[in-house]
Amino acid sequence: MIRALDRWLPAYLRRSRHRPEGTREQPVHVFIAVCDHFEPFHHTNKAGALRALIDWEQGWPSLVAAHHDSSGRGPRHTFFYPVEQYDDEVISRLAVLCQRTGSEVEIHLHHADDTAESLIALLQKGIRNLTSHGLLSRTQDGHPRYGFIHGNWALDNSHPQGKHCGVNDELAVLKATGCYADFTLPSAPDPTQTRLINSIYYAREDGLPASHARGIPTRTATTQTLAESPDHLLLIQGPLGLNWNRRKFGVLPRIENADLTRANPPTLDRFLLWTQICPFVQNGPPWIFVKLHTHGGIARNYNTLLGEPAHRFHQDLAAHASKNPTLRYHYVTAREMTNLVHAAESCATPEPALSLNFVLSPPPIAQPSSR
Numbered sequence: 140m141i142r143a144l145d146r147w148l149p150a151y152l153r154r155s156r157h158r159p160e161g162t163r164e165q166p167v168h169v170f171i172a173v174c175d176h177f178e179p180f181h182h183t184n185k186a187g188a189l190r191a192l193i194d195w196e197q198g199w200p201s202l203v204a205a206h207h208d209s210s211g212r213g214p215r216h217t218f219f220y221p222v223e224q225y226d227d228e229v230i231s232r233l234a235v236l237c238q239r240t241g242s243e244v245e246i247h248l249h250h251a252d253d254t255a256e257s258l259i260a261l262l263q264k265g266i267r268n269l270t271s272h273g274l275l276s277r278t279q280d281g282h283p284r285y286g287f288i289h290g291n292w293a294l295d296n297s298h299p300q301g302k303h304c305g306v307n308d309e310l311a312v313l314k315a316t317g318c319y320a321d322f323t324l325p326s327a328p329d330p331t332q333t334r335l336i337n338s339i340y341y342a343r344e345d346g347l348p349a350s351h352a353r354g355i356p357t358r359t360a361t362t363q364t365l366a367e368s369p370d371h372l373l374l375i376q377g378p379l380g381l382n383w384n385r386r387k388f389g390v391l392p393r394i395e396n397a398d399l400t401r402a403n404p405p406t407l408d409r410f411l412l413w414t415q416i417c418p419f420v421q422n423g424p425p426w427i428f429v430k431l432h433t434h435g436g437i438a439r440n441y442n443t444l445l446g447e448p449a450h451r452f453h454q455d456l457a458a459h460a461s462k463n464p465t466l467r468y469h470y471v472t473a474r475e476m477t478n479l480v481h482a483a484e485s486c487a488t489p490e491p492a493l494s495l496n497f498v499l500s501p502p503p504i505a506q507p508s509s510r
Contacts, residue, residue, distance in 0.1 A: 143332040147325075150336050151380050151416075158415060159425030161465035167425045168209075168491050169414055169468045172476040173399065173444075174322045174377075176247055176288055177218040179229060179436035191436050192232050198445030203240045206453035209460060209467035210492050212241070214453065217473040218435070219247035219288040219322070222265025234272040238504045243472040244274045245322075249290025252305045255312050262316045273504035276319070276474055284319045284499055286473040288432075292326035297349035299330050310344040310351060310372045319499055320477045321351070321372060322430060325379040325396050336379045339418045339428060339480055341371040358421040363484040366498070375476060377430040380416045384408050399433040400440050404448035407455040420483035426491070428476060467491075474499050 161167035179188035203213035218233060230244075237243055246265055250258065266283050269275050276284040293303035295310050306312060313321065326332045333352045340354035341362060351374055355362060365371045377397030385393040385408075395412055399405055413429045420426065435441045443449065460466050471479065475495040482494035489497075500506075 143327045143330055146330075146332045146334050147327055147336045147379055150334055154337065154416070159419055159427060161425050163464050165425060166465045166467050167414075167427060169410075169427045169429060169466065170471045170476055170479055170491070171429045171431065171468065172215070172217060172471050172473050173431045173433060174217050174219055174245075174286075174288060174473050175433050175435040176290075177220050177233075177436045178224070178247075178434060180221075180224045180226075181434070181437055185226065185229075188226065188229055188436070189232075191438065191441065192229060192236075194438070194441060194445065195435075196232065196236055198441075199236065199242075200240055202445060202449060202453075205450065206457065208457075208470045210469055212470055214449075215470040215472045215475070216240070216242040216435070217286070218242065218244045219286070219473075220244055220269070221247045221249055221290060222268060223249055223261065225265065225268045230269065230272050230274075234274055234504055237274075241472075241505070243474055243502060243505070244269060245286035245288070245473055246275075246318075247288045247290060249303070250305075251303050255306055255308055258306050258309065258312050259316060262312070266317065274502050276499045276502055282317060284317045286477070287313055287318045287321050287323070289321070289323045292323060292329045292331040294321060294323045294331070295344075295348060295350050297331040297333075297351070301348075307348055308344050308346050308350075310342055311370070314344075314369055314372050318372065319366075320473070320480075321374045322377075322432070322473055324351075324374065324376040327379055327394065327396050332379075335376075337376060337416050337418050339373070339375050339420065341365040341368075342374055343371050356418075356421055357423075357480060357484055359423040359484055360486045361484075363481060366481060366484075373477065373480070375428065375430050375473075375480065376418065377432060378413045378416045380412070382409070382412055384412070397431045399431055399444060401443045404443045405431075405452040407452065407459055410452075410456060410459075420480060423483035426479065426483050428480065430473075430476065471495065474501075
């Protein structure tokens with residue numbers, strides 16, 4: 140069906156309307172993570188990729204400095220870099236940009252017709268390349284941990300025609316190589332879209348395509364042990380639904396699929412919809428997790444992400460929050476969002492500001508100096 144509506148619309152229409160409610164004493168906290176399929180080599184060469192980096196270097200730090208969330212932090216960005224397109228100079232400059240702005244780099248990968256063995260080799264090479272620049276979180280014994288977005292949306296060989304992957308046990312491969320969470324979904328209108336939407340959950344690899352089409356929703360004091368299970372991978376989905384404030388032909392609602400583009404920039408209206416459909420940890424604190432995505436290496440999109448539409452969004456969001464004492468909003472990276480999910484799963488949840496590094500440590504380039 141057009142735009143994969145048959146896959147997700149029934150679940151959207153059946154969704155629970157019960158949402159976390161805040162008070163002055165315990166406000167709702169909304170966490171916003173922009174997970175960028177950052178592809179500076181998209182339809183261009185090294186010179187074009189460097190031009191994209193220059194634009195980010197010029198525009199992003201000033202935007203981060205100009206706006207602050209309820210905790211006083213500037214916007215955060217997670218660059219999911221396609222490791223099959225590794226370039227030392229590009230990653231070196233990206234690492235410096237992240238160190239200046241509190242942003243982070245994770246793993247994006249386009250691949251096809253692979254086996255588990257060949258995929259492991261691709262991921263291990265990508266991990267080595269990124270860690271050589273001080274990127275990626277580490278365990279206490281030094282093993283890298285990473286967030287993941289699958290190229291062409293085809294996580295766990297989920298494309299109906301078997302395109303863009305080939306590995307039916309991909310979730311297990313990701314977990315075994317250090318993946319702490321997947322951020323691929325939603326993928327609508329792509330046919331890889333799952334029927335399970337607007338969720339944070341653990342998927343168990345079953346050896347079949349699209350094992351992540353089902354899973355166990357995160358729940359306080361119940362699911363935290365699954366984070367260390369070799370058989371389960373955490374998935375954090377972004378919003379997917381109908382936006383009745385933006386109508387096609389003035390009648391039909393447009394689809395909200397978490398994408399930030401020139402044609403669909405971030406707005407306060409979209410933020411209000413995100414707070415209504417994005418997931419939270421069941422029985423947990425009133426914390427809402429808004430995972431967005433974009434293709435920020437493409438000029439038509441990063442002109443939006445770095446320009447007037449972005450500035451207006453952050454200004455409108457700050458003004459809205461100042462009028463709502465039961466609302467707090469926070470800019471976070473993908474790693475920080477994962478930590479907050481695990482904090483919400485725990486029995487005793489600390490304040491959000493104390494949970495940003497709850498399990499996963501910052502990458503070495505962001506670690507405080509020992510001198």
